[in-house]
Amino acid sequence: MLSMDNRGDLTSGQNAAALVMLAFLQADCRTSEYGKELLSLGKDLNLTRDINFNGLEKDSVEDEDLETDGHLPSRFTAALDDIQPSVELQWPRNRAEAANLQQIVEGLREIADQLEHVVVAQATQNLSRNLTKSPSDQWKDHLTQEVRRAMRQGVGLEHLPQERVMMALTLTLVKGVCEQAPRLLRNLFHTALQYINPARAR
Template identity: 60%
Template sequence: MEDLTKLSSEQNAALVVLSFLQADCSNAEYGKAVLSLGKELTDAWIQSCDDDGAIESDGHLPCTSIAASIDDIEPLVELYWPGGRDEAAALQEVAAGLRVIAEQLQQQAVEQAARNLHRSVMSTPSDQWLDLLKCEVQRAMRQGVGLEQLPQERVMMALSLTLVKQVCEHAPRLLRGLFNTALQYISPPRAR
């Protein structure tokens, strides 16, 4: 698995979270919400790119060259990443590794934490969701999730994304807000 500290950009973190959330969408309404979120992210990234056809300062081709290829296609991370399939594959590998950890988490602790988070976000303003997510992750970690042999940063990231996914599968309308909350939680603070 790639070192998570290498994923410093907000876009990389968003792609990892999106890849994690889009896997195994069993709820049709949730699947539509993830698809919509993916298209929204793609549109935002395309709009932020140079439109003059020149190679960008980071060496990538302009995003507009991918715009035509992604319409009406089920979202996959490589479609959103302007850096190409190799970089997208690395991000998907990180998300897959987090899903493996998430599958190993003790189901009872995760289900209880997801119920607590769902109940809390339904009665709390969205600007407080980050604190609620942190609290539930810390509570579940204190209870013991059975993965003490793994790096705790990865376990906490997998647990937080699992909680977000479980809440959103039951309440897809919360996806955008909890997606942004998860990004705040797993992204390192920016230097100001």
């Protein structure tokens, strides 16, 4: 089992683990429904803050008085139609700790990019199928089983620390399942957090 305590470079336990996981899952978000679920989860965990125009509402931007010439550029008004909430992860105030966490996320993403696509695709499909057939209290077992099966098949990354490979694989599976079924994100996120950081998970 993966434990953040054994990683040495994380200092703030569960919040650090959740922040690393959320940052990993937000990277290269491809679907709006998945993005909305991530946004909601981040807010609920108090790990994000809204940075969208400093609270400026679309209606106030559409006010003709905002421009000196009496109109808004068409490219600006068109862009406003598609705008989604913009959030920023709340990294620790300690710059060194924040840099360490960001470096961990980047390292996990690099590992995830190197994982053999066939192994990950098959494991994601298996996990997704098993989750839809099982109550959420069995999800941790299914996640554990798929991570172990993929690691046994060999992901070609034996030269890297295996705890990091397992963590990257776990988060890659969570992301793959939740991009297909965003409604599973919240429960699967907490399941993965318990799997990755069992000593501190609630």
